[in-house]
Amino acid sequence: MEKEKVYCDLIQQLQALFDEELDLVANMSNMVSLIFERVPGLNGTTFYRWKNDELILGPFQGRVACMHIPLQKGVCGKVAFTKKTEIVPDVHQFPGHIACDARSNSEIVVPVFWPESNRFFGVLDLDSPLFNNFDSTDATYLEQLAPLVFGIKKEDRM
Ligand code: SME
Numbered sequence: 001m002e003k004e005k006v007y008c009d010l011i012q013q014l015q016a017l018f019d020e021e022l023d024l025v026a027n028m029s030n031m032v033s034l035i036f037e038r039v040p041g042l043n044g045t046t047f048y049r050w051k052n053d054e055l056i057l058g059p060f061q062g063r064v065a066c067m068h069i070p071l072q073k074g075v076c077g078k079v080a081f082t083k084k085t086e087i088v089p090d091v092h093q094f095p096g097h098i099a100c101d102a103r104s105n106s107e108i109v110v111p112v113f114w115p116e117s118n119r120f121f122g123v124l125d126l127d128s129p130l131f132n133n134f135d136s137t138d139a140t141y142l143e144q145l146a147p148l149v150f151g152i153k154k155e156d157r158m
Contacts, residue, residue, distance in 0.1 A: 002134045003040075004019045007141035010038050014148045022151035029059040031149050035126065036061035039138075046129035047112075047149075048076055050120050055080055058122065063101045074098035079109045079123050085139045089132040101127060108134035 013034060018027050028047045036045040043052035044062030048069060055069040055076055072081045074096055079086050088107045091097045097107075104127040112121045124146045126134065 003137050004141075006038055007137075007145065010034060011141070011145055011148070014145060015152060018148055018151045020151070023127070024149065025059060027149045027151060031145075032059050032061050032124075035145075039126065040043045041128045041130045041133050042070045042126055043129050044125070046102055046125045046127075047122060048125065049122040050080060055122060062127065063103075064097055069098065073110045075107055076123050076125055079111050080120070083111045083113075083120060085110045085143060087134050087136070087139060089134075103129045105129055106133045107140065108138050109141065110142045110146055112149070115147060115150050 004031050008026060014031060017030055027073060032045040036042055044060065044065070046060035046062065046065050047058035049058045054071065056065045057065055069076050069080075071077055075088055075091070075094060076098070086109045088094050088097070091099070091104055091107050106128045107125065109123050109125045111123055111149070113119065114121050124142060126138070128134065
């Protein structure tokens with residue numbers, strides 16, 4: 001299946017799943033589960049939340065993950081600093097990359113912001129055992145999809 005189709009279906013499913021559900025842990029958990037199941041070629045899908053000036057592990061799928069990531073450390077720490085999506089075609093070439101799972105060869109990390117205030121919430125991190133598994137299509141859709149985690153309130157519906 002084409003990547004665009006995978007993401008469009010995923011967005012529809014997440015919207016239905018999070019309709020009226022505003023609990024963040026529940027929504028983050030189901031979001032990483034669905035992404036892990038549907039997006040091809042993943043060995044990990046992880047939420048990190050920004051708390052006490054560092055990233056702390058949130059709901060995830062995959063192998064045991066690193067629990068605390070300081071600002072500017074690894075790919076996630078860089079995104080926490082720049083607040084910009086990072087696509088890493090070969091993690092072994094990324095200075096300071098944190099290898100939670102030795103199978104990972106490429107990675108994409110997108111920043112997530114609280115709705116309304118736009119404050120930094122954390123990051124969504126996808127890992128792949130394939131080199132060069134992520135591109136701008138993943139970035140565009142993941143940036144659109146990640147904020148669904150905050151749920152859809154009745155009054156926010158169009
Ligand atoms: N590789 C990430 C660390 C998180 S794990 O991959 C789940 C990084 O370099 O920030």
